[in-house]
Amino acid sequence: MNSKLHIVVRVDLDHARAKVIAKGHITVHSVNALYVVAKRANSLKEGLDLELDISQAFVDEAALEMLRTASETRHLPTRIDPLQAPCTISVLAPRRKVPAAATRLAA
Template sequence: MVLRESHFAPTLDEADANGHSKKLQRRSQCRGRLYNLNSKLNIVVRVDLDHARAKVIAKGHITVHSVNALYVVAKRANSLRAGLDLELDVSHARVDEAALKMLQTSSETHHLPARIDPQQAPCTISVLAPRRQAAAATTRLAA
């Protein structure tokens, strides 16, 4: 095994072998950007079938790419019962502006994107927006 010295952030293997306790980073193969690995998307689903409600709670970083995982979970929750009111709670997540716009579009159209749900089953979605972005929007309106 050949050890090499790196001037960049440790890779996953180097971090484990060398015992680094810093946040792990991975160098992307495209464009050499660094991404933190602690921005995992955590999703919890709470379902109340008696009252036809489901709440999908997401924490972490929601991007235009990871929003698809949220859509897949929403589709599965929506398939549990017809007429289910689905609430997407992203108030404790860091949501990119483009991803939030995608979620709001699904809420307005009452459908999930066609690539996620080709049958386009009706889906009553309400989105609880992140607090930070809501506060920033209020500040912009006041100015």
């Protein structure tokens, strides 16, 4: 498994949509990179609908909970966005568990 996080952003300003596609391993530390990208995309246009596609990523449970919280509150964490601009995030696809072998290798 590749532990690097790869992020691609697709933006459609005419329809006020952006899609952030993440591949790799999303941890409680690397989720901050997704937040920063989401903040930058969100700043492009007011009322932007932001989809976060993690269907091809391995997501730690704690990181997934953090993403769900941002989706439910419609705000990014204060440390990422101190002004707390509204941010409509939809998290796509359920989490895929990290293979046990990869967890043992990391320890």
